[in-house]
Each structure stands twice: as structure tokens, then as C-alpha cells.
Amino acid sequence: MLLIYCPHCLEYREEEEFSYGGEAHISRPVDPEKLTDEEWGDYLFFRKNPKGIHHEMWFHSSGCRRYFNVTRDTLTYEILETYEVGCTPKITGISS
Amino acid sequence: MKRYSGFSLFKNAFSYHENWEKVWRSPVPKKEYDVIVVGGGGHGLATAYYLAKEHGITNVAVIEKGYLGGGNTARNTTIIRSNYLWDEAAQLYELSLKLWEGLSKELNYNVMFSQRGVLNLGHNLQDMRDIERRVNANRLNGIDGEVVTPERIKEIAPLINISPNCRYPILGASWQPRGGTARHDAVAWGYARAADALGVDMIQQTEVIGIRRKDGAVVGVETSKGFIGARKVACVTAGSSGLVAGMAGLRLPVESRPLQALVSEPVKPCLDTVVMSNAVHGYVSQSDKGDLVIGAGVDSYNGYGQRGSFNIIEHTVQAICELFPAFSRIQMNRQWGGIVDTCPDACPIISKTSVDGLYFNCGWGTGGFKATPGSGFVFADTVANDRPHPLAAAFNIGRFNTGALIDEHGAAGVAH
Numbered sequence: 001m002l003l004i005y006c007p008h009c010l011e012y013r014e015e016e017e018f019s020y021g022g023e024a025h026i027s028r029p030v031d032p033e034k035l036t037d038e039e040w041g042d043y044l045f046f047r048k049n050p051k052g053i054h055h056e057m058w059f060h061s062s063g064c065r066r067y068f069n070v071t072r073d074t075l076t077y078e079i080l081e082t083y084e085v086g087c088t089p090k091i092t093g094i095s096s
Numbered sequence: 097m098k099r100y101s102g103f104s105l106f107k108n109a110f111s112y113h114e115n116w117e118k119v120w121r122s123p124v125p126k127k128e129y130d131v132i133v134v135g136g137g138g139h140g141l142a143t144a145y146y147l148a149k150e151h152g153i154t155n156v157a158v159i160e161k162g163y164l165g166g167g168n169t170a171r172n173t174t175i176i177r178s179n180y181l182w183d184e185a186a187q188l189y190e191l192s193l194k195l196w197e198g199l200s201k202e203l204n205y206n207v208m209f210s211q212r213g214v215l216n217l218g219h220n221l222q223d224m225r226d227i228e229r230r231v232n233a234n235r236l237n238g239i240d241g242e243v244v245t246p247e248r249i250k251e252i253a254p255l256i257n258i259s260p261n262c263r264y265p266i267l268g269a270s271w272q273p274r275g276g277t278a279r280h281d282a283v284a285w286g287y288a289r290a291a292d293a294l295g296v297d298m299i300q301q302t303e304v305i306g307i308r309r310k311d312g313a314v315v316g317v318e319t320s321k322g323f324i325g326a327r328k329v330a331c332v333t334a335g336s337s338g339l340v341a342g343m344a345g346l347r348l349p350v351e352s353r354p355l356q357a358l359v360s361e362p363v364k365p366c367l368d369t370v371v372m373s374n375a376v377h378g379y380v381s382q383s384d385k386g387d388l389v390i391g392a393g394v395d396s397y398n399g400y401g402q403r404g405s406f407n408i409i410e411h412t413v414q415a416i417c418e419l420f421p422a423f424s425r426i427q428m429n430r431q432w433g434g435i436v437d438t439c440p441d442a443c444p445i446i447s448k449t450s451v452d453g454l455y456f457n458c459g460w461g462t463g464g465f466k467a468t469p470g471s472g473f474v475f476a477d478t479v480a481n482d483r484p485h486p487l488a489a490a491f492n493i494g495r496f497n498t499g500a501l502i503d504e505h506g507a508a509g510v511a512h
Contacts, residue, residue: 002405037498037499038497041498042347051339051400056397077399
């Protein structure tokens with residue numbers, strides 16, 4: 001069971017209060033009509049799947065109902081930081 | 097390979113079963129192979145076996161970082177069925193089911209395939225509409241199946257609770273009598289033994305750490321024990337597929353997540369079929385040893401730790417107690433997790449790649465065990481002939497860019 005620090009509520013809460021939002025820092029293409037099928041497919045379906053540091057979105061669905069970002073190690077499950085959407089992570093690179 | 101038979105069992109009894117031949121060799125890797133299969137799970141071993149048997153390609157090595165069949169092959173809940181909605185998926189899984197039906201004889205190894213039937217329960221009107229649609233689609237594809245009433249479900253699985261007063265009443269189910277279970281380890285061992293007998297090398301305790309390419313084509317793999325040359329490399333690495341693809345500079349639309357299972361203490365026979373439910377989200381069968389084999393959902397977030405979240409287990413046993421109130425008194429013995437590679441459309445990728453001689457068979461997600469024979473069969477054909485097997489064509493990696501997805505989420509009666 002993860003204990004996740006919500007940067008909006010400023011509290012640690014149990015994993016069950018949250019839902020996972022997938023990879024963070026993906027921006028929607030400004031003009032989708034101009035993309036090739038390859039670029040559009042990449043945007044829709046291709047996600048980073050690292051064994052180690054991963055930046056991901058979480059939604060505090062049973063709490064403040066706001067999104068935020070988490071830097072988590074996908075092997076040890078250690079949460080290294082949580083930060084608001086739009087901010088850049090302090091921790092990057094591959095661990096484990 | 098010495099054949100297993102009643103006679104060989106009798107003969108070996110005289111020497112206290114101490115002189116059985118090794119089930120497979122442990123050879124030193126050759127300098128070069130025609131095909132290297134990366135990943136020694138059920139699918140990889142089946143691929144190697146069919147390469148040798150169906151295509152006469154015997155200069156093959158299976159490279160496994162741990163031991164054969166030690167990953168998801170050993171961690172699943174062994175359910176076998178082919179009642180998928182869409183034609184492409186149904187035909188692939190049905191090929192697999194047909195191969196299962198003759199597998200013990202073909203491999204001369206008892207995989208304990210038991211066609212005890214699979215029930216997929218419906219708990220609301222929409223479930224029942226989906227079930228009727230799926231059963232009709234199955235029958236049009238020549239796959240057995242029928243829609244059954246709660247009374248018939250009670251006959252098949254007497255301990256189940258069909259009371260209309262429970263929180264999620266059972267309104268009916270789909271019933272595939274040809275579905276069932278098999279002994280998961282035996283499948284890996286049987287394929288490994290049969291492939292070994294045809295000349296395939298099993299290279300265990302050797303991790304692939306790189307895929308060497310030259311002019312856009314594969315020339316071999318870097319391993320923890322040095323370079324091994326290969327004309328073709330076939331990757332069947334489940335949860336690690338994204339990492340292996342990265343070694344060749346490729347990206348895959350898969351995300352790796354833990355899927356858990358648990359078994360109870362062994363009890364007397366009480367459930368001689370497989371019961372699955374999407375709505376309350378759990379599935380259960382009883383192994384020949386007597387323990388209840390229980391599984392459910394995949395973790396909602398990516399992870400490579402082979403354990404999984406506790407809350408998933410909690411929901412799983414809630415579901416099982418809802419279906420079978422009598423099971424609430426049974427104690428659970430063991431729990432574990434395996435890393436599954438989930439695809440956006442819940443269907444596998446069996447495909448050539450943009451690198452010549454590099455092939456991927458991955459993305460089976462939460463339901464790969466049942467497909468082991470068929471997956472190996474079509475993938476071996478794809479690798480041997482450097483073009484997709486007709487049943488694998490729809491599962492090419494290009495579908496995520498063309499949009500021709502095979503959306504089996506929920507539609508297949510998959511319980512996740």
C-alpha cells in the first residue's frame with residue numbers, strides 16, 4: 001500500500017484514495033490534424049515504461065479531486081517527490 | 097529423449113527413480129544460432145519447439161535470465177478458454193485451445209489439461225447482453241458456448257450463491273465446457289523437454305543485456321555471459337518487453353504492471369469448474385492438489401516489483417466471498433505477483449519490427465497462459481518465414497498507428 005503525499009491537501013493519504021493517471025508531462029498536440037498517423041499513434045498509445053524512475057500523474061479522486069505529479073521508482077515503489085502539474089520534477093534519471 | 101510411459105515408470109521404480117534421464121541438457125552456448133529466443137517462459141519455449149518441429153529450424157537457443165518457466169508461466173491462475181468476442185482474438189485463442197487438447201500426447205508430457213469448463217458470470221442486464229452477444233459471436237466462430245441460467249450455474253457449481261437478494265445477484269453466465277485449466281509448470285517443462293530433444297539449446301541463468309545490430313539488421317545478442325550471434329532474434333519477455341525493445345531502440349505501447357494471484361490451504365474437492373466474474377472482479381478454480389486458486393485485477397499503476405498492492409487482494413477475496421460465502425472460512429496460504437505487459441487494447445503484439453530479423457511476441461497482459469501453444473505456433477511461423485502468420489497478421493505492432501485495434505477490454509469476459 002502506497003502512502004502518497006498530496007501536494008494540494010498537504011497530507012499523506014492511502015493509495016486507495018487516489019487513481020492513477022499514467023505518464024506525466026505529455027502535452028496534447030496543438031494541431032492534431034497536421035500529425036501523421038505515426039505521430040498521432042505515438043501520442044495516444046506509446047508510453048514510457050521504465051524500470052526505475054517514472055514521472056506519473058495521480059488523481060486524488062476521493063479527496064481534493066485534483067491532479068498532481070509523482071516521481072516514483074517502479075521497482076522499489078519508493079515515492080521520491082510529489083509536485084504540482086506544470087512544475088518540473090527535481091529528480092530525473094534512472095535509478096535501481 | 098527417452099519416452100515417458102507406464103512401462104518406463106515401472107522400470108525406473110526398480111532403481112528407486114534415481115536414474116531418470118535429465119529432462120533437458122544444459123549446453124554451453126554456441127557462437128551463433130539461426131534463431132535466438134529471448135525469454136524461457138511458456139511462450140518462448142513453445143516458439144522454440146514449433147520452430148524446430150514445424151519449420152525444421154533446430155539451431156535455436158532459448159536464453160533465459162532466471163530459470164525456465166520461472167516468470168509469469170509459474171505465476172498465473174492457469175485458466176484456459178477461447179470465448180473472445182472479436183474474430184481475430186477468438187481464432188487465435190481457439191487455435192491455442194485446439195493445440196491444448198492434444199498437447200500432452202504431442203509432447204509426451206502430462207500437462208494435466210483438464211476441460212472442466214469455464215463460467216463467466218453476469219450480474220446485471222448489461223452483463224447479460226454482453227454475454228449473449230459474445231456467446232453468439234463465439235458460436236459463429238465455431239467455438240462452443242452457451243448462455244446458462246442461475247439454476248444451471250448452481251448445478252455446475254453447487255457452492256455458489258445465486259440468491260436474488262445478495263448485493264450483486266447472479267443473473268446468468270456464459271459457459272464454455274471445453275475451457276478449463278492446465279498444470280502451468282508442466283507446460284513449460286514439457287515444451288522445454290520436447291524442444292531440447294529436437295536440438296534446441298536451453299541457456300539458463302543468462303541475461304540478455306543488449307541487441308547488437310548492423311546496417312539495420314540483427315546480428316546477435318549481448319548477454320551476461322558474452323556475445324552470441326544470431327540471424328534472427330525473437331523476444332518473448334512479457335513484463336520486460338519494454339526494456340528489451342529499448343535495447344534495440346524500439347518503443348512498445350505496453351505498460352508493465354503486477355498481476356497477483358493467491359492460493360488457499362488445500363481442501364477436499366468442492367469446485368470442479370472455473371468461475372470468473374467481471375462485475376465483482378475475481379476468478380477461482382480448485383487445483384488437483386485441493387487449493388483454491390484465486391486471481392483478480394492488475395495493479396492500476398506501473399511497477400516491476402513482483403508483489404502487487406494489498407488493496408487488490410482485499411477486493412479479490414471480497415469478490416470470492418460474495419460468490420462463494422462458504423469460502424469465507426478458508427485460509428489463504430500464499431500470494432504472489434507477476435509482471436504483465438498490458439497493451440492499450442488488451443490484445444497481444446505478435447509482430448516483425450523495423451529492425452530486420454527482430455521479432456516481438458508480447459503484450460499478452462493478464463491473459464497469456466491460455467494462449468501458450470497458439471502463441472508459440474503462430475510466432476514460430478512468423479519468425480521462420482519472416483512474414484506474419486495469417487492469424488498473427490492482425491496483431492502487428494502497426495495497429496497502434498493505423499488505429500485497427502482489437503478491443504477486447506471487457507468484451508472478452510476477461511476479468512480485468
